[in-house]
Amino acid sequence: MGRMSIFKQIILLACLLMMKTAIANGMPEMPTPSDQILLVVTSHDRYPSRTDSTGLWLAELTHVYDVLLEAGYSVDLVSPLGGKVPIDPRSLGWLYLDAAAKARLHDPKFMALLQSSQAAADIDPAVYRAIFFTGGHGTMWDFRSNKALKRIAEGIYRHGGIVSSVCHGAAGLLDLEAEDGTPLIAGHRLTGFSNLEETLSGVRSQVPYLLQSELEAKGARYEKSIIPFRSYVVTDGRFVTGQNPGSSQEVALALLAALKNGTQP
Incomplete structure (x- = not known):
């Protein structure tokens, strides 16, 4: 009788293991924060009074997109509106569209x-290792004060992830808060499009605020290149930022280095 009981227990255990395996095989594999990166792009395309449009600065997306894919990371694209x-x-002009960005412009899949x-409202920050805010003047309107982007970026940072940006994408950092309610970027070395570069770009009168001034007002230790539009990148802890469109390739490599050297969330 005792032997039969043991035999039944073995059979029951085997059946349970088979059921567990079958259920697991039937479920999709859940993403892990170790290989998922979120790239944020603008949904905004209008200046207040200019007749030309704005939007994403293409190379500021394509450079980081290419670097991360080549390194084996999985990349998701999100915007405030979806x-x-x-x-x-202007980002499609010959002066700004290098061969790599031009290749993506003619890539149907991309x-x-x-x-x-x-849409930002649909994103779960728990599955991402890093968030990267791309640039373009449109970001000045829809990255700041966006509750969904704020929730995502704060969530990624709090579980040990990296927050990164290039150029005007740093607008996405302005409203981020630490758990005690203070500005998350306070005391951190950061960069982004400078006030001088805004003047030289010819649209200073159109933007709702000056990015450099707002970063400084939030307590960030703002840095910039002495020469406008020259590549300049700052890595400070889990913040990786680039100053301008010319920084997009260098900031992509800096983000990759931070991902490889950083602690897994």
Whole structure:
């Protein structure tokens, strides 16, 4: 009788193991924070009074996109509203569109991603290792004061992830808060589009605020290149920031280095 009881227990255990395996095989594999990176792009395409449009500065997305994919990371594209992503026409000029960005412009699969970005409200920050805010003047309007982007970036940072930006994308850092309610960027070395560069770009009268001034007002230790539009990148702890469009390739490599050297969340 005792032997039969043991035999039944063995059979029951085997059945339970088989059921567990079958259930696991039938479920999709859950993403892990070790390989998921979130790239944020603008949904905004209008200046207050200019007739030309704004939007995403293309190379500020393509450089980090290419670097991360080549390194084996999984990349998701998100915007404040979701759907089609506007591209700043000026970013497509010969002076700014290098061979790598031009290749993506003519890549149907990549361009399809820009037609169907995910909405920020639908994003779970727990599955991402880092968030990267791309630039373009449109970000000045829809990155700041966006509750969904704020929730995502704070969530990623609090579980040990990296917060990164390039150029005007640093607008996404302005409203981030530490758990005690103080500005998350206070005391950190950061960079972003400078006040001088805003003047030289010819749209200073159009933007709702000056990014450098607002970063400084939040307590960030703002840094910039002495020469406008020259590449300048700052890594400070789990913040990785680039100053301007010319910094997009260097900031992509700095983000990759931070991902490789950083602690897993």
